[in-house]
Amino acid sequence: MKVADGVAVLELPMKVMGFDTVIYPTVVWDDEDVVLIDAGLPDSLPHLSERMDEAGVPLSRVTRVVLTHQDMDHIGGLNGLLKAIGHPVEVIAHEAEAPYIQGDEPLLRMNSEAPAALMAALSEEQRGEMRQLMEAARSREGVNVDTVVHGGEVLPYCGGITMIHTPGHTPGHLCLYLNRTKVLVCGDELEVRDGALAGPRPGLSADDSLARRSIGELARYDADIAICYHGGVWRDDTNQRIQELAREGARQ
Numbered sequence: 001m002k003v004a005d006g007v008a009v010l011e012l013p014m015k016v017m018g019f020d021t022v023i024y025p026t027v028v029w030d031d032e033d034v035v036l037i038d039a040g041l042p043d044s045l046p047h048l049s050e051r052m053d054e055a056g057v058p059l060s061r062v063t064r065v066v067l068t069h070q071d072m073d074h075i076g077g078l079n080g081l082l083k084a085i086g087h088p089v090e091v092i093a094h095e096a097e098a099p100y101i102q103g104d105e106p107l108l109r110m111n112s113e114a115p116a117a118l119m120a121a122l123s124e125e126q127r128g129e130m131r132q133l134m135e136a137a138r139s140r141e142g143v144n145v146d147t148v149v150h151g152g153e154v155l156p157y158c159g160g161i162t163m164i165h166t167p168g169h170t171p172g173h174l175c176l177y178l179n180r181t182k183v184l185v186c187g188d189e190l191e192v193r194d195g196a197l198a199g200p201r202p203g204l205s206a207d208d209s210l211a212r213r214s215i216g217e218l219a220r221y222d223a224d225i226a227i228c229y230h231g232g233v234w235r236d237d238t239n240q241r242i243q244e245l246a247r248e249g250a251r252q
Contacts, residue, residue, distance in 0.1 A: 002055060003227065004181035004182075005181060006181070007028050007178060007181055008026070009024050009025075009026055010026070010027060014040075023041075024228065024230070024233075025037060025039065025040055025229070026038070027055060028157075028178060030157075030158045030159065033063045033064065033158055034062045034063055035155075036065045036066070036081075037065075037185050038065075038074040038229065039067070039075055040073065042080065042140075044076070045084060048077065048081070059084060059085055060085060060087075063157075064090040065078065065081070066155075066161075067092070068175065068188070069097055069170040069174065070097045070172075071170070072107065072109075072140075073229075074188075074229070075101055078091070078101075079143060082143065090146045092146065093174070094148065094163075094165060095148040095172060096171040097170065098148050101143060102142040102143065108170060108206060150163075151164060151217075154179070159179055161176050161179065162177040162221070163176060164217050164221070167210055167211075168210035169187070169200055169204070169205040171206065173211075175217070177223065183226075184225065184227070188204070188205075189211065189214060189215065189218065190228050190242075191228050191231045192230070193230075197245070198245070199248070199249060200212065212248070212249035213249050214249070215242065215245045216250060218242050219243050223238050
């Protein structure tokens with residue numbers, strides 16, 4: 001779905017814990033570059049390729065992949081994606097996320113008590129799905145991060161892409177501001193939930209309080225459109241709503 005000139009959202013189906021849902025990677029392009037933001041799950045590649053074709057930007061044109069953070073629904077499809085593209089692609093992520101993406105460290109969600117606590121609350125069918133996802137996370141082959149960022153950099157592609165460090169969900173979580181189109185790509189920092197633009201879902205961040213406070217970093221930007229990896233596109237008084245969420249996050 002095209003949301004602005006040279007910006008499209010790729011609607012990919014995802015089944016998690018017995019529920020069918022959708023995730024929303026973003027592709028940004030001009031005549032010289034195609035930048036894909038996040039790579040989906042290991043089984044997302046066929047759908048991602050189809051959606052890119054529909055947007056008029058075939059997978060073979062991708063020159064760079066930016067990863068907002070290390071969670072499997074964002075990096076799980078990276079290995080297959082790079083192999084399918086078939087030519088060198090620059091992989092970009094925050095410095096704090098690089099060791100996990102590269103396989104030097106186990107993914108944070110696989111290195112905590114959270115998976116065990118979550119498994120205990122699931123049905124047998126849901127536990128089976130979660131075991132498969134955890135096994136995929138543990139056995140995944142790391143991918144080299146070619147360029148690390150720290151936040152504040154402006155990548156000189158597609159009219160300029162500002163990297164915004166929003167720690168909390170994970171230590172190196174990134175959001176991206178597309179300077180030319182005033183589109184804010186939010187990763188998991190914001191979510192469209194129950195018909196409203198909302199902050200990070202409670203209980204899913206490494207540090208919930210820090211994740212809420214990080215919304216203040218987004219309030220610095222003049223955004224007409226917000227793209228949330230979970231929930232999709234938000235266009236209704238975007239700046240005002242982000243300012244409200246930032247004030248709420250600062251109080252918590």
